Amino acid sequence: DALLDLLRRAPKAELHLHIEGTLEPEMMFALAARHGIPLPWPDVDTLRRAYDFQDLQSFLDLYYAGASVLLQARDFEDLAWAYFQRARADGCVRCEIFFDPQTHTDRGVPLASVMQGLNAAIARARRELGLSVGLIPCFLRHLSEEAALDTLEALKPWRDDLLGVGLDSSERDHPPEQFAMAFAAAGALGLHRVAHAGEEGPPAYIWDALRSLHAERVDHGVRCLEDPALVAHLREAGTPLTVCPLSNVKLRVVPRLEDHALPQLLAEGLCATVNADDPAYFGGYLMDNIEACTRALPQLGLREWHRLLDNSLAASFAPDIDRIAWR
Numbered sequence: 120d121a122l123l124d125l126l127r128r129a130p131k132a133e134l135h136l137h138i139e140g141t142l143e144p145e146m147m148f149a150l151a152a153r154h155g156i157p158l159p160w161p162d163v164d165t166l167r168r169a170y171d172f173q174d175l176q177s178f179l180d181l182y183y184a185g186a187s188v189l190l191q192a193r194d195f196e197d198l199a200w201a202y203f204q205r206a207r208a209d210g211c212v213r214c215e216i217f218f219d220p221q222t223h224t225d226r227g228v229p230l231a232s233v234m235q236g237l238n239a240a241i242a243r244a245r246r247e248l249g250l251s252v253g254l255i256p257c258f259l260r261h262l263s264e265e266a267a268l269d270t271l272e273a274l275k276p277w278r279d280d281l282l283g284v285g286l287d288s289s290e291r292d293h294p295p296e297q298f299a300m301a302f303a304a305a306g307a308l309g310l311h312r313v314a315h316a317g318e319e320g321p322p323a324y325i326w327d328a329l330r331s332l333h334a335e336r337v338d339h340g341v342r343c344l345e346d347p348a349l350v351a352h353l354r355e356a357g358t359p360l361t362v363c364p365l366s367n368v369k370l371r372v373v374p375r376l377e378d379h380a381l382p383q384l385l386a387e388g389l390c391a392t393v394n395a396d397d398p399a400y401f402g403g404y405l406m407d408n409i410e411a412c413t414r415a416l417p418q419l420g421l422r423e424w425h426r427l428l429d430n431s432l433a434a435s436f437a438p439d440i441d442r443i444a445w446r
């Protein structure tokens with residue numbers, strides 16, 4: 120397919136990817152064996168069949184259980200290095216990846232192990248793949264703001280290794296405003312600010328992410344279309360939306376990919392980007408998302424795809440030195 124070949128080769132950025140969500144079933148079993156940890160599934164195929172989610176929460180339950188095999192720096196390095204090779208093969212020149220510090224520290228895994236492993240993989244990706252990577256820790260919104268502030272404090276020794284902060288986990292009943300102080304403190308450290316909003320939550324949570332958290336990008340954001348005033352605001356402010364089509368289908372945010380609002384978001388003049396979210400759980404990496412969308416949404420032509428990929432580079436927080444190399 121000529122369009123797909125073109126899109127694979129085109130430089131692009133991945134802006135919404137949870138590194139814990141790249142834990143493929145095979146690696147989950149390999150790491151469980153490495154550490155002698157029992158898993159609640161007998162084999163890889165049974166685990167894969169459990170990836171049949173009703174909503175965000177049913178996914179998160181399995182996703183946090185899977186992360187229990189990540190214990191040592193080497194595990195985080197192996198996980199991230201495997202991902203970076205896939206990203207490079209998909210034509211990514213820049214990856215801004217999320218991780219959830221609290222998912223690990225609350226299990227007794229030292230933050231130093233997480234950071235050491237991720238940093239090693241990031242250095243190798245730069246060296247061997249020419250891939251530019253930024254790291255964004257997310258606060259878990261089902262936990263307290265006090266816990267988020269403690270997490271930010273614990274991250275301070277690695278301030279210079281971080282690009283920004285994010286907000287993820289269960290959206291329903293956890294409005295962004297609950298984390299206003301933590302985001303203000305992150306902003307005071309000179310960190311970028313992004314937040315998941317408008318995935319399962321209402322448009323009011325997107326407003327809240329912008330107003331209470333000063334989010335520079337909205338992760339997902341697809342439900343903005345329910346509020347015309349919000350759409351106008353996002354268009355005028357040029358706020359990027361990191362849209363994750365296969366994720367939205369797997370978590371039943373939309374019934375079928377054919378019904379996805381990606382074309383409408385572009386038609387509204389919004390800065391939409393395509394991203395993978397949790398590729399090991401949702402059926403694919405960035406090019407798998409792009410390929411599935413080219414089939415399910417044929418109204419997206421070359422012009423729209425060019426716009427989407429261009430948006431991803433423009434919406435990234437990459438330093439100018441990287442941007443020069445992409446031209």
Ligand code: HPA
Pocket residue numbers: 137140175287288289290315318366396397
């Ligand atoms: N939404 C919220 N939290 C998450 C997600 C998501 O799509 N993926 C991993 N944590």
Ligand code: ZN
Pocket residue numbers: 135137287315338396
């Ligand atoms: Zn996400």
